[in-house]
Each structure stands twice: as structure tokens, then as C-alpha cells.
Amino acid sequence: MYLAMKKWLKTSEHPMADKLFKLAKRVRNPQCIVIPLLHNSVYNIHRFLSTVLSEALRIIYYTPVFKSQVKGSARNLCLYSGMPQVLGELSITLGDDVRLSGITTFCARSTAHETPKLIVGNNVDIGWQNAFSVGTKIVLEDNVRLAGRIFLAGFSGHPIDCKARALGLPDEDHQAKDIIIKQGAWLGTGVTVLAGVTIGEGAIIGAGAVVTKDVPAYCIAAGNPAQVVKQIINKG
Template identity: 60%
Template sequence: MLIQLKQWVKTNDSGLAAFCRTLAKYLLNPQFPELPGFHVLLYTLHKTIFWLWHNISRVLYFTPILKSQAKGSKKNLYLYSGLPLILGPLEITLGDNVRMSGVTTFSGRAASKHTPQLIIGNNVDVGWQNTFAVGGKIVLENDVRLAGRVFLAGYPGHPVDNVDRALGLADLDSQVGDIVIKQGAWLGTGVTVLAGVTIGQGAIVGAGSVVTKDVPAFAIAAGNPAKVVKQLPQGE
């Protein structure tokens, strides 16, 4: 009965149905008038409470928890927006002055013969919604910068053979490879780096690129698949 009434209100051309549609919009989306002084103050209070809660939870809760799951010096770790999701077996090493979004996923390949290793050096930025799929080893050397939604795909998670996939079998060792991001490299938003790739020192990878082969030092690469579009002077 209710479904039929809802359908009638939505589709009927009568004046009564039109009135019911208008009334429903007001009832489903009531509006409270803005009180400029009051709501500006309320917004300031909201931001202050949020800032206090964010920083207290960051310092006292999320950062110590992540440090407990990592090796290395871990000095001055700045973790914001929660706690990274850690899946599977994974050994994490953190250097000093790492800045990392908590909206990040670290995944270790369960089928690896040895525990996968994620090694992050000093003064590294790991942006929002990054995903690291560590098959054997992923290394971020010092001064690396990763923008948002970067995917380091060290293992695929499924075998190539469709029958094996249907059976739920693991990917093969031949599909797995290490990923190394050399000192000072910068990966733009939405970059994907496939297994076995090394990004050279000081290199830049443009937003949305899919890197299937090594990128030389001090090169700018872009596209799908990524290709070198410019060579930078060393140290620029």
C-alpha cells in the first residue's frame, strides 16, 4: 500500500499529487534559518573541538599504536587522520620525520615465503588514500613525496590463469616484484607503480600515470604507460 502511494505521488499528474510532492520536499528537507553571529561562533567552537580531539588522539592514541607495529628510529612521526590499515604479514620500518595520512593501506602478500618488508626513510610524505601492496619489498628512500591515491602494486593478489583464480589460488612468485622509490622522487596524484619498478633519484611522475618500467634519475615521466617526457638537470 505504501509503495503504491509513493509511486502515485511521484508519477501522477493531478494537482493533489503535485501538492503532495511539494509537501514531501519540505518535510524531508526542513530548513532552519541561519543566525549569522550564533552560527559563526558555533562553527568556531566546532573547529576548535575537532582540532583538540584530532591532536589529542593523534599524539596519545594513533601515533603510538603505529609505532608499536614498526621498527626503526620513528622519531617525529606525524600521523594524521587516523591509523593506517595494515593487512597480512608485513615488517614496517620507519625513519625520522615521516608525515603520513592515516587514510592509507599497507598490505603484505600472505603467500610470500619471507615476511614482506616496507621500508620508509627519513623526511618522507605519504599522502591520503595511498595503498602499498608489498610482495617482497617496497622501499621509499629519504625525501620521497607521494601525493594522494598512489598505488604501489608489488603483487597482484590473483594468478593469471582464470581456472586458478576461480579456485581461489594465490598469485605466483613470478608476478611479484620489489618497488624502489629513490631519494627525492615525487609521485603525483593517482600514480600506479607496478611490481619490479625503480623510480630514480629526483624523478617526478605525473598525476594519473601507470609506471610499468624503471624511470631514470631526474626525469619527468607521465602517461599510461608512463614515458619520459623531460630530463631535469641533476639536482634541480
């Protein structure tokens, strides 16, 4: 009955149907009158309390709890927006002055013969919604910058053979490789880096690029698959 009435209101050309449909939308989505002085004050109080609570949680909860699970100095770690999700047995090493979004996922290959390693150097930015699939080792050297929604795919998670996939078998060892991001490199939003790739010192990877092979130092690469589009003058 309800679905039939809803369909009639949406599709009928009867004038009454149109009026009733508009009335139903207003009833379903009631609006409160905005009182500028009142609601602006409420908004500012909300932002203040949210900031205070967020900072308090970051300082006394998320940061020390996460640091208890990592190696390295991890001095001056700035962990914001919660705490990263760590899946599987993964060795994480952090250097100094790392800025890390809590909306990040670190995943270790479960069938690895040795514990996969994530090694992060000094003064590194890891933006929001990054996902690292660590097959063997992922290294971010000093001064690396990662924007948002970056995927470092150190292992595939599934075998190449379709019959093996259908049987639920894991990926093969040769599909898991290191990913190395050299000092000073910058990866734009939405970049994907595949297993076995090294991105050279000072290189820039354009937004949305899919990096399937090594990128030389001091150049700009973009596209799918990523190609070098410009050389960067190294000012030392």
C-alpha cells in the same frame, strides 16, 4: 502502497501530484533557520574542540601505538588522521621526519616465503588514501613525496590463469616483485606503480599515471602506460 504513491508523485502530470511532491521533499528535508552569530560561534567551537581532540589522540594514542609496531628510529613521526591499517605480517621500518596519513593501508602478501618489507627513509610524505600491496619489498628512499590515492601494487593477489583464479588459488611467486622509489621522487595524485618498477632519483610521475616499467632519474613521466615526457635539469 507507499511505492505506488511515490511513483505517482514523481511521474504523474496531474497538478496536484507536482504540489504534493514538492511538499513531501520539504517535509523529508526540514531546514533550521541559520542565526549567523550563534551558528558561526558554534562552528568555531566545534572546530576548536575537534582539533584539540584530534591532536590529543594523535600524540597520546595513535602515534605511540603505531610506533610500537615499526622498526627504525621513527623520530618526529607526524601521524595524522588516525592510524594506518596494516593487513598481514609486514615488517615496517621508518626513518626520521616521516609524515604519514592515517587513512592509508599497508597490505602484505600472505603467501610470501619471507616477511614482506616496507622501508621508508627520512623526510618522506605519504598522503591520504595511499595503498601499498607489499609482495616482497617496497622502498621509499629519503625525501620521497607521495600525494593522495596512490597504489603501489607489489603483488597482484590472484593468479594469471583463469582456472586457478576460479579455484581460489593464490598468485604465483613470480608475480610478486620489489618496488623502489628513489631519493627525491614525487608521485602525483592517483598514480599506480606495478610490481618490479624502480622510479629514478628526482623523477616526477604525473597524476593518474600507471607506471609499468622503470622510470629514469630526473624526468617527468605521465600517462597510461607512463612515458617520459620531459627531462628535468638537475641543479644538484
